[in-house]
Amino acid sequence: MAFTTFIFYVLAVVLVFSALRVVTARNPVHAVLFLVLAFFNAGGIWLLLSAEFLAVTLVMVYVGAVMVLFLFVVMMLDIDFARLREGFWKYLPVGAFVGLLLAVEMGLVLGGKYFGLAAMPAPAPTAADFSNTREIGRVLYTEYAWPFELASLVLLVAMIAAVSLTLRKRRTDKWVRPETQVAVRHEARIELVKMAAEKEVEPEPEAAADDAAKA
Amino acid sequence: MDAFRDWLLSENVLGAAFGLVVWDLLKIIVLLVPLLVCVAYMTYAERKIIGFMQVRLGPNRTGPLGLLQPIADAFKLMFKEVVIPSGANKGLYVLGPILALGPSLAAWAVVPVADGWVVSNANAGLLFLLAITSIEVYGVIIAGWATNSKYAFLGAMRASAQMISYEVALGFALICVLMVSQSLNLTDIVMSQNTGRFHDMGLGFLSWNWLPLLPLFVVYFISGVAETNRAPFDVVEGESEIVAGHMVEYSGMAFALFFLAEYANMILVSALTSLLFLGGWLSPVGFLPDGFHWMALKTAFFLFMFLWIRATFPRFRYDQIMRLGWKVFVPITLVWVIVVAVWMMSPLSIWK
Numbered sequence: 001m002a003f004t005t006f007i008f009y010v011l012a013v014v015l016v017f018s019a020l021r022v023v024t025a026r027n028p029v030h031a032v033l034f035l036v037l038a039f040f041n042a043g044g045i046w047l048l049l050s051a052e053f054l055a056v057t058l059v060m061v062y063v064g065a066v067m068v069l070f071l072f073v074v075m076m077l078d079i080d081f082a083r084l085r086e087g088f089w090k091y092l093p094v095g096a097f098v099g100l101l102l103a104v105e106m107g108l109v110l111g112g113k114y115f116g117l118a119a120m121p122a123p124a125p126t127a128a129d130f131s132n133t134r135e136i137g138r139v140l141y142t143e144y145a146w147p148f149e150l151a152s153l154v155l156l157v158a159m160i161a162a163v164s165l166t167l168r169k170r171r172t173d174k175w176v177r178p179e180t181q182v183a184v185r186h187e188a189r190i191e192l193v194k195m196a197a198e199k200e201v202e203p204e205p206e207a208a209a210d211d212a213a214k215a
Numbered sequence: 216m217d218a219f220r221d222w223l224l225s226e227n228v229l230g231a232a233f234g235l236v237v238w239d240l241l242k243i244i245v246l247l248v249p250l251l252v253c254v255a256y257m258t259y260a261e262r263k264i265i266g267f268m269q270v271r272l273g274p275n276r277t278g279p280l281g282l283l284q285p286i287a288d289a290f291k292l293m294f295k296e297v298v299i300p301s302g303a304n305k306g307l308y309v310l311g312p313i314l315a316l317g318p319s320l321a322a323w324a325v326v327p328v329a330d331g332w333v334v335s336n337a338n339a340g341l342l343f344l345l346a347i348t349s350i351e352v353y354g355v356i357i358a359g360w361a362t363n364s365k366y367a368f369l370g371a372m373r374a375s376a377q378m379i380s381y382e383v384a385l386g387f388a389l390i391c392v393l394m395v396s397q398s399l400n401l402t403d404i405v406m407s408q409n410t411g412r413f414h415d416m417g418l419g420f421l422s423w424n425w426l427p428l429l430p431l432f433v434v435y436f437i438s439g440v441a442e443t444n445r446a447p448f449d450v451v452e453g454e455s456e457i458v459a460g461h462m463v464e465y466s467g468m469a470f471a472l473f474f475l476a477e478y479a480n481m482i483l484v485s486a487l488t489s490l491l492f493l494g495g496w497l498s499p500v501g502f503l504p505d506g507f508h509w510m511a512l513k514t515a516f517f518l519f520m521f522l523w524i525r526a527t528f529p530r531f532r533y534d535q536i537m538r539l540g541w542k543v544f545v546p547i548t549l550v551w552v553i554v555v556a557v558w559m560m561s562p563l564s565i566w567k
Binding site for chain 2: 060
């Protein structure tokens with residue numbers, strides 16, 4: 001067994017295990033962390049296929065950003081485990097149907113005549129200085145420039161929609177303009193007054209008389 | 216060195232596959248041991264330098280000039296009990312500090328410290344760095360959540376928001392660097408700064424990336440400070456507001472791991488700034504030889520900047536941090552990406 005095969009099986013076993021734990025873990029935070037592990041191992045398998053750009057992007061985008069936000073939301077949930085588990089039998093048919101569909105689709109891909117290992121020969125070995133990133137960039141900005149631009153436009157629309165959906169202007173917000181804050185000079189805020197440190201006080205005659213009486 | 220490698224990999228010693236593993240392990244040890252010593256003495260330097268800036272003495276009791284202080288601290292932390300709060304999620308509570316330190320050491324795999332002195336001279340080194348530094352935040356989040364305490368949780372939330380925000384600006388700054396150097400390999404990025412008109416005149420330091428990419432250089436370093444959660448961006452553990460953030464319940468070695476991670480990250484950011492913008496191990500002038508000492512000098516300068524900034528500026532308010540990241544740094548870097556792209560395509564390009 002070649003060393004790469006060994007690594008592949010390690011990654012694959014951890015990937016399948018963590019993917020299973022994503023759906024079986026009781027605690028949603030654990031499920032998200034297992035999903036992170038699954039992404040990480042998928043990235044490792046892509047690295048074995050010498051798709052280093054995709055592997056690193058997977059880790060960077062999904063593990064580094066998307067899953068952090070996921071975790072962020074899940075951590076703040078107030079989870080009622082009893083309520084979470086009720087309705088299991090109600091949702092089981094739907095879940096089983098989706099699962100079955102996935103299994104059939106995977107079977108089609110893996111066992112089909114057009115997708116099998118025989119139909120997809122291993123890519124030709126590349127030179128040591130072959131840059132995956134450069135190749136993807138070249139193809140993305142020449143051959144697939146229009147689809148790429150279109151996808152970015154769709155994402156931009158989604159982004160603006162998300163912002164406008166969540167942006168609420170509240171009357172109660174107290175808001176200070178940063179530029180006015182920066183422009184503040186101490187002369188406007190504080191007035192320095194020069195005065196003598198001690199002041200001569202004339203003792204009042206009545207008080208003096210009282211003191212004399214007490215004495 | 217190559218002879219030793221060939222001897223190790225030869226059939227009658229270890230064989231090619233196993234020999235390579237041992238060789239890589241040796242390289243990792245040779246890199247990490249000095250790094251951890253640097254981390255330990257960084258804490259000493261911090262206390263001494265800030266002490267000097269505040270007209271105090273700093274540590275001066277343990278050993279001559281207090282030089283044994285980091286070792287005494289390490290011993291103390293090692294023998295203290297790691298207290299696990301009863302409400303904590305035990306597994307994740309222990310995992311948090313490990314996840315904080317792991318990535319900050321793993322990132323060093325692709326960082327060259329001199330020409331050819333690198334554990335893995337990977338083609339996609341810069342991408343690897345971006346990916347690895349983006350998972351550093353997990354240690355903080357997991358620790359904050361697993362502790363099951365309000366302060367720790369607030370710290371974790373602040374940390375994740377802050378680190379994700381500043382990663383955007385960091386990423387854009389790196390995009391410009393890789394545009395002008397046409398490579399993702401850190402050694403190539405340094406070598407691409409070793410050419411140009413000023414370099415031919417013997418004034419290499421004017422050919423480095425910091426001059427044409429000056430705004431990005433500044434943005435990169437400040438974002439680096441924010442990314443490592445150092446003062447003035449240390450609201451994550453702001454002791455005046457939320458005691459110590461995600462590490463409030465940690466003690467002993469578990470706390471020390473967070474500490475190590477923070478200092479290893481500081482050294483990483485300093486090393487990267489000097490590699491990407493200040494020509495790494497290249498000599499600033501033609502008549503002096505290149506070498507590791509320049510890299511060490513530049514990294515030490517940025518580390519000093521970290522301490523200098525900490526001793527100088529008051530802590531940012533949280534909304535000001537977000538404003539700086541999203542409304543100042545991201546637009547600056549975005550505009551500069553376009554400026555550099557147009558500059559490179561124009562006849563005035565200096566990177567041909």
